Amino acid sequence: MDLVGVASPEPGPAAAWGPSKCPWATPQNTISCSLADVMSEQLAKELQLEEEAAAFPEVVVAEGPFITGENTDTSSDLMLAQMLQMEFDREYDAQLRREEKKFNGDSKVSISFENYRKVHPYEDSDSSEDEVDWQDTRDDPYIPAKPVPTPKKGFIGKGKDITTKHDEVVCGRKNTARMENFAPGFQVGDGIGMDLKLSNHVFNALKQHAYSEERRSARLHEKKEHSTAEKAVDPKTRLLMYKMVNSGMLETITGCISTGKESVVFHAYGGSTEDEKEDSKVIPTECAIKVFKTTLNEFKNRDKYIKDDFRFKDRFSKLNPRKIIRMWAEKEMHNLTRMQRAGIPCPTVVLLKKHILVMSFIGHDQVPAPKLKEVKLSSEEMKEAYYQTLHLMQQLYNECTLVHADLSEYNMLWHAGKVWLIDVSQSVEPTHPHGLEFLFRDCRNVSQFFQKGGVKEALGERELFNAVSGLNISADNEADFLAEIEALEKMNEDHVQKNGRKAASFLKDDGGPPVLYDE
Numbered sequence: 001m002d003l004v005g006v007a008s009p010e011p012g013p014a015a016a017w018g019p020s021k022c023p024w025a026t027p028q029n030t031i032s033c034s035l036a037d038v039m040s041e042q043l044a045k046e047l048q049l050e051e052e053a054a055a056f057p058e059v060v061v062a063e064g065p066f067i068t069g070e071n072t073d074t075s076s077d078l079m080l081a082q083m084l085q086m087e088f089d090r091e092y093d094a095q096l097r098r099e100e101k102k103f104n105g106d107s108k109v110s111i112s113f114e115n116y117r118k119v120h121p122y123e124d125s126d127s128s129e130d131e132v133d134w135q136d137t138r139d140d141p142y143i144p145a146k147p148v149p150t151p152k153k154g155f156i157g158k159g160k161d162i163t164t165k166h167d168e169v170v171c172g173r174k175n176t177a178r179m180e181n182f183a184p185g186f187q188v189g190d191g192i193g194m195d196l197k198l199s200n201h202v203f204n205a206l207k208q209h210a211y212s213e214e215r216r217s218a219r220l221h222e223k224k225e226h227s228t229a230e231k232a233v234d235p236k237t238r239l240l241m242y243k244m245v246n247s248g249m250l251e252t253i254t255g256c257i258s259t260g261k262e263s264v265v266f267h268a269y270g271g272s273t274e275d276e277k278e279d280s281k282v283i284p285t286e287c288a289i290k291v292f293k294t295t296l297n298e299f300k301n302r303d304k305y306i307k308d309d310f311r312f313k314d315r316f317s318k319l320n321p322r323k324i325i326r327m328w329a330e331k332e333m334h335n336l337t338r339m340q341r342a343g344i345p346c347p348t349v350v351l352l353k354k355h356i357l358v359m360s361f362i363g364h365d366q367v368p369a370p371k372l373k374e375v376k377l378s379s380e381e382m383k384e385a386y387y388q389t390l391h392l393m394q395q396l397y398n399e400c401t402l403v404h405a406d407l408s409e410y411n412m413l414w415h416a417g418k419v420w421l422i423d424v425s426q427s428v429e430p431t432h433p434h435g436l437e438f439l440f441r442d443c444r445n446v447s448q449f450f451q452k453g454g455v456k457e458a459l460g461e462r463e464l465f466n467a468v469s470g471l472n473i474s475a476d477n478e479a480d481f482l483a484e485i486e487a488l489e490k491m492n493e494d495h496v497q498k499n500g501r502k503a504a505s506f507l508k509d510d511g512g513p514p515v516l517y518d519e
């Protein structure tokens, strides 16, 4: 049996292609978006719509996955048909693999069905333009009535009946047969079944068209994948993001890099600011866009962080939930700015727009720097990371007057040989009614992570707490230690109740570390 199918010139990487591997240019990060996310976004959307409708006149946003500022056409039926065809081809191939397995069973000699695979030629190759050799004249098994091959000498026959390889009829038939090499989704009509003779000119034009259609289709499919991620934000948010691109501040929003409970983070290439004002900033080449989720649920879980933060306390009571969500973004911005000033490695704030915070991207070429949780460090690097973290925590407490309050290996990135702090929307001042408890929790996470990671020098959680806060809590077990922390917090609150926050000099005149009252 002749099993030679539509063999691609090279066996190509198609054989290795499995369901987990995306054949298109894959976004470097997993896109996660659950139904629950989408549903909660709908709730959020309803909340936001009224208010923002007034502020933003309707603009038609192309339902494009990338936000590039260019108009993207995704409405073509042909494109959709081709995407479906690709989907079908893939399913067909999966079925083929199953058949193949069944056919071969445990037999020592196996038969490969590889050549019957349907996957798009695009997926079969690394798809650099010149890899697809449309003029390949090697035997084409699908030629219905095989034209007489032209021998090496370039002609057959004799005298008047001589036929050269340029013969119109032969060549035309070959061209018609070769059309079968076009992508499966490409409409070539019934020509293949007939004795149709395509001139070289027509064939080449058609070939060119087929190829560009194919690439278009692949590009489109790639975009479709990104758009799934973009659905993680509501239309109003998308509109705000679109405006950032439209204004030129961002060049392209490439896709989603993280979908969390409370935020969705996108990667974008920075553009430039038009206005030549002195304070206009240089936009970083790569940006991260953190979109705070505008759901009531999450805000409820977290209000303890903000409601008691005296910086926001006055405003809290007057605000509606949507505005409180914006305060999260604002809080992250302020906290990052403080950290930046202290020289702590962290993202630089680029822009705050409602619940969207644009900052510099920690990473390179769309690949975010790994979290300490994910990165495999040598023991030397691990030790180095530990000392850096200790120093960061002290700087944060003493110079920024902040407690991270969600510090762990998940919110520390390893980039350019340094530990970078991110995710500081919930960070509070140490004098926050629960500030010291938050600090203790941070210390526990950090201590456990580095101790488990084999750093012998890593302080235990209680020692670390004292080393960061400068407090001298001597309790030698956790319960007592925590009791002391809570007593301190209470004393502090009582002082505030008595004397008022403004009267209290929590900060030294030089802006140094806060002093907790222990009178």
Ligand code: ADP
Residues within 6 Å of the ligand: 257, 258, 259, 260, 261, 262, 263, 264, 265, 288, 290, 347, 359, 360, 361, 362, 363, 368, 369, 371, 410, 411, 422, 423, 424
């Ligand atoms: P969440 O509240 O969802 O945890 P984070 O601020 O921690 O929000 O962001 C989620 C993830 O997005 C991070 O773990 C990190 O991988 C990525 N990320 C966030 N900000 C940046 C940034 N500035 N540069 C690179 N990656 C970032």
Ligand code: MN
Residues within 6 Å of the ligand: 410, 411, 423
């Ligand atoms: Mn985080």
